[in-house]
Amino acid sequence: MPRGTIARYDALAAARGVGALPPHVDRAQATEKGATFEIERLFGCNTFHIGEMRARLPKPVFRALMATLEEGRELDPSIADAVAVAMKEWAIEHGATHYTHWFQPLTGLTAEKHESFYTPNEGGGAIAEFSGRELIRGEPDASSFPSGGLRATFEARGYTAWDPTSPAFLVHAPGGAYLAIPTAFASWTGEALDHKTPLLRSLSALDAQARRALRLLGLPEARVYPTLGPEQEFFLIAEEFYFRRPDLVVTGRTLFGAKPPRGQELEDHYFGTIPDRVLAFMHDVERELLMLGVPVRTRHNEVAPSQYEMAPLFEHANLAADHQQLTMLKLRTVARKYGLVCLLHEKPFAGINGSGKHLNWSLGTEETNLLDPGTTPAENLRFLFFCTAVLKAVERHQDLLRIAVAHAGNDHRLGANEAPPAILSVFLGETLTDIFERLESLEEMRLEEAGGLMGLGAPVLPRLPRHASDRNRTSPFAFTGNKFEFRAVGASQSISWPATVLNTIVAEALDELCGALEAELAQGRALPEAVRAVVAREYRAVKRIVFNGDNYSPEWHREAETRGLLNLPTTLDALERLTSAKNREVFRRYGVLSERELESRYEIALDQYVKTVTIESETTADIARTLILPAAFRYLNDLLAAAERSRSLGLDGRGTVATVRELQDGIDALRDALDRLLAANAARGNGELEDRARHLRDVVLPAMSAARTAADRLEKIVPDDLWPLPTYREMLFIK
Ligand code: ADP
């Protein structure tokens, strides 16, 4: 009987089959022709989509609903019953027995509470019922969701309200299915308790200002909406290892683990062949997502070992945000079918890349992408105007964008070497920067004198190479040809909040630019002249935000400081600015979040930070005490016995004694660090949330990291067969 633990060896034995498909995945079915998904037939088949509505709804009802969808008009409640009946029939035909209002509380996850369609009837049977009232409004007794003081428990009820712009969908599981209805979640007093409500409000604000801009620019007025394309990064590791890592199970990241001799240096994983099991998993996820109408498009290996990425085609913001939640859900649930666990944490493994979620953002009408430079002078003017609005928004609200991605997990990623720094700047690319610079320097010159629209001797912008800009991967906010890519978003986050912030601050910038343009036009200037004047003036005012160089370099940090740009390295540095006068004002003015709502968001974010770090610090102490120290003591015991026997034989036992000493030092170091961590945890107190949060950041997190350093040193000394945790080498390279 071997002493100590051989848990990891069990895991290694179990991992033998990891590279292959698990037995319950039918390989024949997987390779059969036709398993190419029949995408056309399957796409959206689990959603109550427009085609389904057209087929099932009375014509006037369908038309009224489409008016709501296309023009953003308020829903006529009198049609709700007809929609409810059609939806219920469709769901039941597809095997559903229950329905749920599906919503996005401020935990960042999704929530649901199922209700049966069936009620007993007088004849002793049951009848399926679902009314318009039940469709439109729900009252989950959801008092345990974070509300940041917006609800006292005696008035705890929140209600959910149907969002007709995101189609209802079916969720199948063995034994049945249920209908999920996307909804917003608010308090009785109408205050938003979720991520969807402010997102929807920000869409209206942005639409109003962008339309005004189109009008001023002499372009056809149309509904304007932001489009989002989120690229999701994640890790996949074998279940066998996952369950032997209490830190991963409890916190989603490894709190211990020595750097293996091989990390990502060889860069052999990036864009490499996707392993069989992982590919099978991806096919499965994609199939499920396609059936839910999520237009998944690309997949590849990422830079770190066992890291991958999946991205959809961009969609309208609200739909994209719902679909992103479904994507995270499917990644996590489907992985288990393949004996894998999907890690969405921003930094599951120290020393190698973390995971982000690049959020591609643009503005469009049904016809055009407003951030496309286009090919005609009119399109160029439009582009310059909207692009300037984005620059202005980012420059003014660096803090809000940083806040939009601030949470405990992302702190380990932002500012680390492979992720954008905690300083916001915009990458425009050389060509575009050059154009703006010339515009600015020619501000006072008349257009004709300048030799054409841009002073470039040509009436139109030079074609901007779509992908040239993408080569700079270090920028937190990059223009990539016809969209901006916000790269600081964390892998585990809902994209709704960052999108809400972007929409709101761009609405404000457009509002002000429109005002400036109106003033220019009122002075009798011609449109191109007026636009150029506004753009040039604004560009000069905000150009310190433009940076095309290496964002990882120390020089940039110094330079950013000279430019007076904000550097908010931790969540707390960022969060404390959320409720500043400037931020209250912008959310209030555009009707996105009231002061109370903003304050509640601050409370909730702070509370989540405190809870997350507290759980991590307690888990660190537990693992150090109950897994790592005991393993070291077993080894010490062996060594001491050996040393004693050496001595009894009259040997000098130099090597044994040296090893004992080395181990003893390591144990002492870990014990000291553990004691400091325990003391830090005990000193947490019950004071103000802010004080607790600061204590966690300034005292507890460094104590955790010291404990880790000591434990990782022991990992390099203690015999492999005694080490209780699967190592980085095993988790990352056995696939
Ligand atoms: P790259 O690979 O160079 O980043 P892609 O064209 O593959 O560029 O885009 C990456 C992501 O950006 C995808 O999710 C894509 O759908 C999205 N995207 C492309 N155009 C837009 C747009 N106009 N608005 C929002 N997202 C977009």
Ligand code: MG
């Ligand atoms: Mg990209």
